[in-house]
Amino acid sequence: MTQPSRKRELGRGERVLPGVWRLRLPLPWPGVPHCNAWALAAGDGIVLLDTGMHEPGSFAHLERALAQVNLRVENVRLLVCTHAHSDHYGQAATIIQRAGCELWMHPNHEHMTRAAEDPEEALARRLEVARQSGVPEAPLRAYETSARSRNFGIAGIVLPDRDLLPGVEVHTDLGPWNVVETPGHAPSHVCLYQEERRILISGDHLLGRVSPYYDYGYTPDPAGEFLESLSRVEDLDMRLCLPGHGRTFTDIPAHITANRIVVAERLEKCLETLRDHGPITAFDAVPLVYGEAITPLNANWWLSETLCYLRHLEVTGRARRTEGEHGEPERWVLPGS
Ligand SMILES: [Zn+2]
Ligand SMILES: [Zn+2]
Numbered sequence: 001m002t003q004p005s006r007k008r009e010l011g012r013g014e015r016v017l018p019g020v021w022r023l024r025l026p027l028p029w030p031g032v033p034h035c036n037a038w039a040l041a042a043g044d045g046i047v048l049l050d051t052g053m054h055e056p057g058s059f060a061h062l063e064r065a066l067a068q069v070n071l072r073v074e075n076v077r078l079l080v081c082t083h084a085h086s087d088h089y090g091q092a093a094t095i096i097q098r099a100g101c102e103l104w105m106h107p108n109h110e111h112m113t114r115a116a117e118d119p120e121e122a123l124a125r126r127l128e129v130a131r132q133s134g135v136p137e138a139p140l141r142a143y144e145t146s147a148r149s150r151n152f153g154i155a156g157i158v159l160p161d162r163d164l165l166p167g168v169e170v171h172t173d174l175g176p177w178n179v180v181e182t183p184g185h186a187p188s189h190v191c192l193y194q195e196e197r198r199i200l201i202s203g204d205h206l207l208g209r210v211s212p213y214y215d216y217g218y219t220p221d222p223a224g225e226f227l228e229s230l231s232r233v234e235d236l237d238m239r240l241c242l243p244g245h246g247r248t249f250t251d252i253p254a255h256i257t258a259n260r261i262v263v264a265e266r267l268e269k270c271l272e273t274l275r276d277h278g279p280i281t282a283f284d285a286v287p288l289v290y291g292e293a294i295t296p297l298n299a300n301w302w303l304s305e306t307l308c309y310l311r312h313l314e315v316t317g318r319a320r321r322t323e324g325e326h327g328e329p330e331r332w333v334l335p336g337s
Contacts, residue, residue, distance in 0.1 A: 009034055011052075011061030013068035016248055019173045020199075023065035025052030027087055030297060035087040035245050038201060039066070041173040045077035049192070049201055050244060054090035054155040062091060073098045080170055081105040081160075082203025083189040084112035086153030088244060093156030102161035104168070106179075108187040111218045113159065116152045123147050129217055133303060134281025134329035142296070164190050177201070180233060184226025187218045191233060198239040200252065205229060208246040210258045212266070216304040216311075223312040227263060230256050263309075270309045271318065271334070279322055279331035282307050 009026040016022050019041035024034050038049040052062050066072055076099035081089045084105060089112065096103050115122035123144065130140055162168065169176040170192060177192040182205040192201040200206070204213070205226075214222035238252045249255065266289060273280065273288040280288075286302045287293050289309070294302065310332050313319035321330045 011063070011065035013039075013065040013071070015069055016242070017174075020242070021046075021069045021071070022242070022248070023052075023062065023069075025058070025061050025065060027053055028055060032087075032245060036243065037062070037065075038242055039069070039071060040177075042077055042171060043173070045075040046071060047078045047080060047170055047172050048076045048095065049080050050082055050088040050203070051079070051091035051095055053087045053153045054094070055153060059091060059094055062095075075099075076101050078170070079103045080164065080192070081188075082191065082201065082205075082244060083186040084109040085186055085204070086112070088203060090152075090154045093154065093158045096158060103158055104162045104164045104170070105160040106165065106181070106188040106190050107160070107163040108183070108218075109160070111187050111215045112152070112154070113157050116154060116157050119152070125217065129307070130283075130303070131327075132324060132330050133307060134283035134331075135299075135303070136283075139296075139299065143300070146296075174199070180236070182229035182233060183219060184222055184229045185213055186215050187222075189229070193236055193238075195237075198237055199242065200233065200236065200238045200240070201242045202233075203244045205233065206241055206252065206255050206259070207243045208249050208255070210255075210262045212259070212262060212305060213301065214305060214308040216307045221308075221312050221315045223263060223267075223308040224315060227260070230259055266305070267309050267313060270306065270313060274313075274319055274332055274334045278333040278337060280333075281329045281331055282310055283329070285310070285332065 012024045014022050021039040023037040023039060026034050035052060037052055039046045052058055076095060078101050079092060079095050092103055164179050166179050166181060168179050174194055175196050177194050180191045180193050182189045182191050185204045189203055189205055191205055219225060234256050239250060241249050241252050269289045273285045286306050289306055290302055310319055319332055320335050321332050324330045
């Protein structure tokens, strides 16, 4: 029997189209072994889409991936981030310092930049959400300790030189790319669309594998925003998707449908849980919604996701919450019960 390999991957670069290179950069996360940055030919240099995460040794992976396709960080004329998560924005500070280029990103980046500026306030907010959601004291304290020892996976806080909003065009040798706002996965999320070649750079909005993730607590209804963002992208005529993780794919409408099905199933599971077990805290609802016990690995992700679904059901009139009195957690019920 062979032991599963624990060897970390190295950064790798490959050409996917003339003037388009995929830079595959390793990540330290279980189940998410790497992310993609995309290099696009632009005059005498490149536009770089996304950055990889910042951690010890991470910049060498980016340099190695670029070198494999005969590029260097100094060739970057413009850095564009699809959203401000660490795996897409983490090395931005180092890249713009080395390349002397601008950073363009959507203005709703506070979910990262404000949190990184004041980690204690961000942690206090998360702990308050967790407490309200019914997370018991012991796991709450364990989370607090591990969160204090973690960093944000970014080299530094850098703010965009230009707000990446609809109407802004990113110019490359393939032609101009248009900004499509796609909040949901993150408030700052955008996709970039090249109309003549029908290519979408999708960040984490559309991935080869359906894996919903939302930042809870920054916008009124992340799951609802995600569903709207799926429709916004569906209206585009596309033949190729360059995602933030994994390989390129072509059957984009099928991927959009698959995302809608997963969201609809989870919403249905939430409704069932409220019907059969309400009033219930979000924390107690998680294992019922997913059919699996909470573990330290999935707790944060699944609780945020469940809160986003409950919130979506609330804003669409299909669920309501009872105010927790005297520090009691909030409980969720069907309306009318
Ligand atoms: Zn992300
Ligand atoms: Zn990502």
